[in-house]
Amino acid sequence: MTVDDEVLAARVVLGWIVEPGNRELYHLVSQAGPVEALARVVSGNAPKTLAAAAAARLRHHEPARIAGHLLSRAQRLGVRIVVPESEEWPSCLDDLSRISLPTHDRFDRDTFPPHAIWVRGTERLDRLAARSVAIVGARDCTDYGAHLAADFAYGLATRGWAIISGGAYGIDAAAHRGCLAAQGHTVAVLACGVDQPYPPSNTGLFEHIASSGLVISEWPPESAPHRHRFIIRNRVIAALARGTVLVEAALRSGARNTLRRARQLGRPALVVPGKATSEQSAGCHAELRQEGDLRPRLVTRVEHVLEEIGEIGVDLAEPERGPARPQDTLDGPELQLFDAAPKRGAITPAEFAARAGVGLLEALAVLPSLALRGHLRMHPDGTYSLAPPQRDRA
Amino acid sequence: MTVDDEVLAARVVLGWIVEPGNRELYHLVSQAGPVEALARVVSGNAPKTLAAAAAARLRHHEPARIAGHLLSRAQRLGVRIVVPESEEWPSCLDDLSRISLPTHDRFDRDTFPPHAIWVRGTERLDRLAARSVAIVGARDCTDYGAHLAADFAYGLATRGWAIISGGAYGIDAAAHRGCLAAQGHTVAVLACGVDQPYPPSNTGLFEHIASSGLVISEWPPESAPHRHRFIIRNRVIAALARGTVLVEAALRSGARNTLRRARQLGRPALVVPGKATSEQSAGCHAELRQEGDLRPRLVTRVEHVLEEIGEIGVDLAEPERGPARPQDTLDGPELQLFDAAPKRGAITPAEFAARAGVGLLEALAVLPSLALRGHLRMHPDGTYSLAPPQRDRA
CATH class of the missing domain: 3.40.50.450 (Rossmann fold)
Known part of the structure; x- marks a missing residue:
């Protein structure tokens, strides 16, 4: 799809006359198309601010000559012009037509798509x-x-x-x-x-x-x-x-x-x-x-x-984790009993229960499981001590 | 208000038997009061986990002796004991009775107030x-x-x-x-x-x-x-x-x-x-x-x-502002015209209008106001230039 020369020239001149984003110009072009919109702006048959801007900008210039000048300058520079009628136009820019705010602040009013x-x-x-x-x-x-x-x-x-x-x-x-x-x-x-x-x-x-x-x-x-x-x-x-x-x-x-x-x-x-x-x-x-x-x-x-x-299901961040310690998997009475282990030496399940503030039966049930999983070491006399720290294999 | 000795002793022993925050103990004390709650926990007439913890902790100890030992130790250390019955009790701690989560994670279940x-x-x-x-x-x-x-x-x-x-x-x-x-x-x-x-x-x-x-x-x-x-x-x-x-x-x-x-x-x-x-x-x-x-x-x-x-109306943060520049107060056509001023020399209102992309009438209306406020300087021939920068008085 190539863009009609007249449309391209009209867009170029409109973009030169009025600062981009202008609300009135966007609505005029949407209704009348760029060629007719330019004709109206130049003839004064347009909202007052647009007509005034055109009169000021075109005081010493003629629209067709402006277009010719800018287009040939673009060609010399190797610059192409992408307009809404171009295949290359990024349609995401059209979303700008929806964000204009009801305000007197020009920058929040005039947020419409480029021409x-x-x-x-x-x-x-x-x-x-x-x-x-x-x-x-x-x-x-x-x-x-x-x-x-x-x-x-x-x-x-x-x-x-x-x-x-x-x-x-x-x-x-x-x-x-x-x-x-x-x-x-x-x-x-x-x-x-x-x-x-x-x-x-x-x-x-x-x-x-x-x-x-x-x-x-x-x-x-x-x-x-x-x-x-x-x-x-x-x-x-x-x-x-x-x-x-x-x-x-x-x-x-x-x-x-x-x-x-x-x-x-x-x-x-x-x-x-x-x-x-x-x-x-x-x-x-x-x-x-x-x-x-x-x-x-x-x-x-x-x-x-x-x-x-990212696309859904793609590019999802891995959950963040700090370095893991073996006892991080422990919770409740397990953790209480593990914490109750003395730094040195071994103690009986009853002593564990008293230090941890849990029942003796619970201690008798949980301590073997902690030993099986390598957190504690069980000794032949039925006492338990901290297991020596495990090192990662080098 | 002084706290009843029996109540204080019961709170002290309950806090020694069961790790703080326990949900069952909190509910038991709320229903039965601390003295009766302690009697039930010690006699085994209480939820199983509480009775089991008491049995383990009291294996070699007798509740009244524990209380006596801890209270006299506190006295020797110059430490006082604040309980919910004390005038000094911070009532904000009672809010903890409302946050317990329905979960098997002990730390999220047992978030009740201290004893x-x-x-x-x-x-x-x-x-x-x-x-x-x-x-x-x-x-x-x-x-x-x-x-x-x-x-x-x-x-x-x-x-x-x-x-x-x-x-x-x-x-x-x-x-x-x-x-x-x-x-x-x-x-x-x-x-x-x-x-x-x-x-x-x-x-x-x-x-x-x-x-x-x-x-x-x-x-x-x-x-x-x-x-x-x-x-x-x-x-x-x-x-x-x-x-x-x-x-x-x-x-x-x-x-x-x-x-x-x-x-x-x-x-x-x-x-x-x-x-x-x-x-x-x-x-x-x-x-x-x-x-x-x-x-x-x-x-x-x-x-x-x-x-x-902070209290409402007190301690409110001042809005944050960066350093102010004179032109920060300008907006819309005022800012466009100000920006259109050449770095050196003076130009006519028509030239301002063309450079700024605004109508000549608007330029004629706005430029004198910019000059009055010190942003631009008007010259006898009707042209305008940038005003020299103002310095703060030292």
């Missing part, structure tokens, strides 16, 4: 998204956080999961790198044009990502990474992935917003704890302190993540 | 318990855990809360010491006689605790710290305190059992996180990973603990 995704890299976006985990967190992370982000990404990548993140310094970069180290596929979702790697010092990382995974953006080439765009962008990270892991986040970290979007989408929202005294984990802990359904799940190992996002 | 508490120290147990927090955790703790336990204890003690713990190495000892450092009252709940400080190297600590707080036990003097007694004891730590804080615990730590008892009692169960990679926090994290009502609350600061256990 177009600009893509660098040869992998198919829909296929990577279908088996992917987002790992996000603070730019200003600690070595501990970077280490964990890389470890989670590496472990998930070796199990065939793609890693989605935001391409920022710190946790994002560590997650991308951990995935690359496992020869996995990673997707960097930028808040600016894919031709404007931000931060600039991650340029080498973006080249590496694009060569084996994808660098993508809702914004056309040449778009700058304005501050508000990072929050708009976060919803796409959360919507592409099956679940989102927050590794380190200070109280004000924007990564908490990505986690929130995952929760709003009904996807697993997972949080790695840190030291109670670490400012870089304070945002993680604040999330984990939420009450009720809002509370994300604490994870400390890759297996915990797989348990939340 | 007697042996007390060293001059403070009143009921008064300390009424405003107390339990802080428990691993013996084998890290410096991080010990530091936090001491910090929580210190902070709570300075706000007038007593600290309850188990007198063990590690987290317990750090909690007691943190409380003592704040000149607070701390209560060590032992799993052996109060004349047998365990671990022995904490003897100095126990002396210090007894001089300003309390060292207590359900077991009479001369009782040894058998392993199973620590688990039986834990229910008393949880039941005395208004809430329980678990600081560091490996997966198999017995302190998790204390937290579980707090939860079963419907008291706040609070857990301090640690590094995801720390084995000494793995038990804490496993608790925080519980689903539903069983899940304890994560805490990282004294204020979080007070929020859970």
Whole structure:
């Protein structure tokens, strides 16, 4: 299936005129289709805010020329454009049409799906998204956080999961790198044009990502990474992935917003704890302190993540156990009698009963069983002592 | 109110014959009273397990002599005995009669209130318990855990809360010491006689605790710290305190059992996180990973603990905030326009509108307001630029 040229051009121009996620534009396109929606926005026959934005943006520009310019720029850069009409469109993004909140906060109102995704890299976006985990967190992370982000990404990548993140310094970069180290596929979702790697010092990382995974953006080439765009962008990270892991986040970290979007989408929202005294984990802990359904799940190992996002019956975490001791299997009177054994020497069943506070008959019944199982040793005179400790065979 | 001598003696002997928490003995005493209950247990006119335990324990002993011996030993040691008939009895312990679980696990069946508490120290147990927090955790703790336990204890003690713990190495000892450092009252709940400080190297600590707080036990003097007694004891730590804080615990730590008892009692169960990679926090994290009502609350600061256990309207934690930036108050088009300001130089409202993706009229309305509030600077030619950063007055 190839996308109609006119539809593609309309989506591209609409995405250039109005910041992504816009509620009114999404509804207009849903009703009228992208070509007619663009015509209405340009002619002023659209909700006032859309018409006003179009008038401002198109003051010195003509829609058809914009489309031509951006499309040819994409071609020169080797960037393709994935729109809802494309076969490669990840349908998980459409879930974003359901999370808009009744609020005056623009960022919670305008959480609708993108109109177009600009893509660098040869992998198919829909296929990577279908088996992917987002790992996000603070730019200003600690070595501990970077280490964990890389470890989670590496472990998930070796199990065939793609890693989605935001391409920022710190946790994002560590997650991308951990995935690359496992020869996995990673997707960097930028808040600016894919031709404007931000931060600039991650340029080498973006080249590496694009060569084996994808660098993508809702914004056309040449778009700058304005501050508000990072929050708009976060919803796409959360919507592409099956679940989102927050590794380190200070109280004000924007990564908490990505986690929130995952929760709003009904996807697993997972949080790695840190030291109670670490400012870089304070945002993680604040999330984990939420009450009720809002509370994300604490994870400390890759297996915990797989348990939340994996197919049912697959990828389930082994129950955690500390090192086993022989007496751990004992309970009730057995344990009481075992504990009553003197450190040195042997005593009679009656002495055992008195020390353990159990009946003599019970002691007479239980002690032979403890001896049979190697916890105690029975002596020829009918007394019992502790069995010598067993060593594991070397 | 003084306790009848016969009642006190009966309670003392019952507590010596049967391990504390026993379900059958609790019901028998509730029905028949302690004096009659003892007579029935000794004569064999009682549930089989009780009669058998009595027969084993009393093989070489006579009840009246046991009572006399223990009471005179207590007097020599300066230890008093608090029973449910005493004015000093902490009524919060009676809640233990409601948590027994329908199970064959002895430790979950036999969680009933103590028959007697042996007390060293001059403070009143009921008064300390009424405003107390339990802080428990691993013996084998890290410096991080010990530091936090001491910090929580210190902070709570300075706000007038007593600290309850188990007198063990590690987290317990750090909690007691943190409380003592704040000149607070701390209560060590032992799993052996109060004349047998365990671990022995904490003897100095126990002396210090007894001089300003309390060292207590359900077991009479001369009782040894058998392993199973620590688990039986834990229910008393949880039941005395208004809430329980678990600081560091490996997966198999017995302190998790204390937290579980707090939860079963419907008291706040609070857990301090640690590094995801720390084995000494793995038990804490496993608790925080519980689903539903069983899940304890994560805490990282004294204020979080007070929020859970404090009187309503008192001790509420201040909401947490990171450092504030002037533009944090901006939202929607205001933030978009602010972000669209060039780093250097001034631009026109029309240029702002185009860069920000908002309508020109909106830009014309919003920019003067941003300038008034000091975010932007307006120039005589009608253009706007970023305002120079404001410094806090030194």
